[in-house]
Amino acid sequence: MKIKMKAKTRITRRGFIGTTASALAMPYIIPSSALGADGAVAPGNRLTMGLIGRGCMGSGHLLRLVGDRDVQLLAVCDVDKSRRDEGKEVVDANYAVSQPKGTTSDCAAYNDFQELLARKDIDGVVIVTPDHWHTPISIYAAKAGKDVYCEKPVSMTIQQGRALVEAVRANKRVFQNGSQYRSLTTMHEAINFVRAGGLGKVKSVFTLWGNINVPTIGKSRNTLNPTLPEEPVPEGLDWNLWVGPAPFHPYNKAYHRNPIPGVVPWTFCRDFGNGVSTNYHSHAADVIQYALGVEESGPIEIIHPSGEQFPTLTCRYANGTLLHHIDGWQQVKELYHAVPEDAELGGMFGGLFVGERGWLNIEHGDNIRGGPEAIFQEMKLKTRKGRGAINHHANWFECMKTRQQPSSHEEIGHRAASLGHLVDASFRLGRSLKWDPLKEVFEGDDQANALLSRPMREPWHL
Numbered sequence: 001m002k003i004k005m006k007a008k009t010r011i012t013r014r015g016f017i018g019t020t021a022s023a024l025a026m027p028y029i030i031p032s033s034a035l036g037a038d039g040a041v042a043p044g045n046r047l048t049m050g051l052i053g054r055g056c057m058g059s060g061h062l063l064r065l066v067g068d069r070d071v072q073l074l075a076v077c078d079v080d081k082s083r084r085d086e087g088k089e090v091v092d093a094n095y096a097v098s099q100p101k102g103t104t105s106d107c108a109a110y111n112d113f114q115e116l117l118a119r120k121d122i123d124g125v126v127i128v129t130p131d132h133w134h135t136p137i138s139i140y141a142a143k144a145g146k147d148v149y150c151e152k153p154v155s156m157t158i159q160q161g162r163a164l165v166e167a168v169r170a171n172k173r174v175f176q177n178g179s180q181y182r183s184l185t186t187m188h189e190a191i192n193f194v195r196a197g198g199l200g201k202v203k204s205v206f207t208l209w210g211n212i213n214v215p216t217i218g219k220s221r222n223t224l225n226p227t228l229p230e231e232p233v234p235e236g237l238d239w240n241l242w243v244g245p246a247p248f249h250p251y252n253k254a255y256h257r258n259p260i261p262g263v264v265p266w267t268f269c270r271d272f273g274n275g276v277s278t279n280y281h282s283h284a285a286d287v288i289q290y291a292l293g294v295e296e297s298g299p300i301e302i303i304h305p306s307g308e309q310f311p312t313l314t315c316r317y318a319n320g321t322l323l324h325h326i327d328g329w330q331q332v333k334e335l336y337h338a339v340p341e342d343a344e345l346g347g348m349f350g351g352l353f354v355g356e357r358g359w360l361n362i363e364h365g366d367n368i369r370g371g372p373e374a375i376f377q378e379m380k381l382k383t384r385k386g387r388g389a390i391n392h393h394a395n396w397f398e399c400m401k402t403r404q405q406p407s408s409h410e411e412i413g414h415r416a417a418s419l420g421h422l423v424d425a426s427f428r429l430g431r432s433l434k435w436d437p438l439k440e441v442f443e444g445d446d447q448a449n450a451l452l453s454r455p456m457r458e459p460w461h462l
Contacts (some may be wrong), residue, residue, distance in 0.1 A: 047400055050075040050116045050125045050146075052137060054087040056260045057151060058128035062087055064393055065126065066094045071397065074122055077110040081236030082258055084109045111238055113137055117144040124174075124400055127151060130266050131273045132246045135160040138175070139167040139462055147400050149393070151178040153274050153282040153417035154410075158440055159453040161414035161421075163462045168410040176396035176406040177413025179286040181349045181364045183392035186383055187287070190362045193379050194291040199355025202292060202321050206332050206352040207284045209313065209325035209423060212275045214268045215254050221427045223270040228252040245460035246271040277420030280348045285416040286408060287362065288351040292321060295412045298419060298437035299323065302426040311335045313426060315419070323351075325423060344369055347386065362386065425451045 049071055051062055058078070065073045076087035088109040095105035110116045116125070117140060124147035127137050135155045141148050148168070154177055155161035168175045182191055194202065211219040216226045230250035233239045239251045249255070255266040267273035274282075289295040299315035312331065315323040324336065329345035329352075332338050338354050339345070345352060347363020360370035368384045370376065376384070392407070399406040408416075418440075425448055426433050433448050435441075442448035456462070 046070055046072040047397055048121055048123045049073045050077065050119070050122045051087065051128065052077045052113045052116065052125055053128035053130075053133075053151075054078045054080075054083045055128065056263050058083075058126075059087075059260075061126050061128050062090060066091055066098075068393070068397070069098075072105075073107060075108040075110060075116045075119065077113050077116045079111055079238040079241045080234075080256070080258065081111070084111070112241065114140070117141055117146060123147060124149065124396075128178075130242075130264075131278055132156055132271060133244055135164050136245055136456070136460060136462060138164050142167045142171040142173045142175075145171065145173075147174040147396075149176045149178060149396050150413070152286070152413065153277050153420055154413040155417045155421075156274065157451070157453050158418050158421050160462065161417050162440060165410045165414050167462075172403075174396065174399050174403065174406060175410040175413070176392070176399070177286070177408040177410070177416065178392070179283050179408050179413070179416060180390045180392040181283050182287050182290055183395060183407055184364060184387065184390045186368060186381060187350065187362055187364060187386050189381055190360060190368050190379060190386075191287060191291045193375075194353050194355070194360060194362070195293055198357070198375065198378060199353055199360065200357040202353050202355045204322045204324060204336070204338060204354045205288055205292070206324050206326055206329075206336070206338070206354075207281070207288060207350070208328070208348050209276055209281060210327055212268050212279070220268075221276070222424055223268060223273060223275040225249075225270045226268075228254055234258065243457070245456040247457060274417075274420060275424070277417065277424065281420045281423070282416045283349040283364075284351055285419040286412065287349065288323065288353075289415060289419065290412070291351070291353065291362070292317065296415055298415055298435065299422065300435055300437065302422050302433045302435060304426050304430065304432045306430060307432050313423060315422070340371065343371065350386070421451075 047070060049065055051058060051073060054062060054076055065071050073091050076084050076091060078084035088107045091107035092105055099105060125141050127134060127148065127150040129137060131153060134150050138148050138150045154164060182188055211221055214220050214224045214226055215228060217224060229252060231252050233251045242256060243249060249271065264273065264278050267275055267278040294317055299317050301316040303309050303314045303316060305312055310324065313325045326332060332345060332352060333341060339359050345361050347366040349364040350362045352361045353359060358370060358372050358375045362368055364386050366386055368386050396406045422435060429448060433442055436443055
């Protein structure tokens with residue numbers, strides 16, 4: 001497959017950085033013992049990988065890959081020469097330490113992801129680009145015969161997400177959505193407790209939807225396209241390819257710069273990112289919808305607070321469960337009076353579940369909290385800490401070998417992203433919406449349905 005080309009927010013994904021060997025939290029050289037030097041896997045038995053995107057999050061993924069003795073990272077791709085060259089150096093330096101004497105590793109460095117995808121010796125790719133590239137590169141990778149791990153949210157629109165699902169299935173690929181938190185042992189156990197009916201019928205769930213800071217404009221619930229002054233493109237940055245399928249914006253350092261300014265600096269821009277959904281909501285959506293047993297579906301109604309039925313934007317599912325989006329955890333008590341006044345709440349990568357038998361606050365980075373205490377006696381958690389080892393990559397690696405579906409496969413990734421798109425649409429239009437999760441349309445609502453897709457800049461297409 002070859003395609004011809006024409007010439008920091010308030011809330012960050014600190015959880016990933018803290019638990020998946022981010023470049024900000026770990027040395028560039030991983031000890032050989034951690035790399036399995038004493039029990040190295042034969043090269044022919046390793047999964048071969050390519051990394052596409054080596055920004056802040058991509059640096060963490062790179063170290064996760066080189067730190068796994070079952071994996072060989074063959075190529076790093078980034079449109080920023082300094083990032084890809086440094087990535088190659090990190091890979092080669094680590095493999096020089098970890099691999100048996102007499103073997104060599106020469107990690108390739110590519111500017112154009114198409115060159116990486118054209119390699120027949122690469123089994124899978126990890127996609128860690130800005131949001132607007134997630135779906136196109138995932139689809140191109142699937143068509144090129146690669147298994148895919150794609151950071152979340154996997155799409156910019158609901159129609160993009162459906163196209164991704166169809167491409168993955170048509171090409172029989174193994175796809176993992178990069179929503180790591182329900183793969184964390186303690187959170188997974190608590191989520192399964194809710195899923196199995198441990199709280200009885202879940203009446204309501206609470207999760208965060210705050211604001212993003214848009215340059216020159218200020219705080220906004222939705223992504224926007226501010227007019228930013230054109231600045232000189234840094235040497236070594238292929239800005240045209242960075243923009244890719246999105247409408248063209250002149251370069252400005254608010255989108256991309258070195259040194260790396262934060263996890264997702266470009267997320268405020270409607271053409272490049274998904275704002276709140278990028279920052280944390282799609283993680284929460286995956287956790288919540290899995291716990292509710294609707295991870296391959298979605299709500300049937302998005303109720304805007306202007307209708308005064310609920311004080312904050314609320315999604316209603318077919319079984320009657322309500323998902324309230326709040327600005328901060330204090331609103332659970334002040335507006336909804338859903339938990340005791342002395343309840344401790346926190347976190348941003350999960351949700352607060354209120355059921356017939358009690359409540360649970362399941363979030364990464366904070367203790368699993370809830371009541372009554374009898375619920376914890378039933379769960380029998382080894383620890384209540386919502387942090388620790390995450391087997392998300394390992395699950396994908398194993399499924400690449402067995403050809404089974406991983407824990408957060410393409411449909412789940414699509415539906416988690418879709419929830420954010422639905423919330424965004426309601427906030428953007430300023431009114432309530434009726435949604436058909438089977439047909440994936442707003443029945444009889446042309447204005448809302450216009451938000452389901454976006455055109456792509458030539459020559460890119462799905």
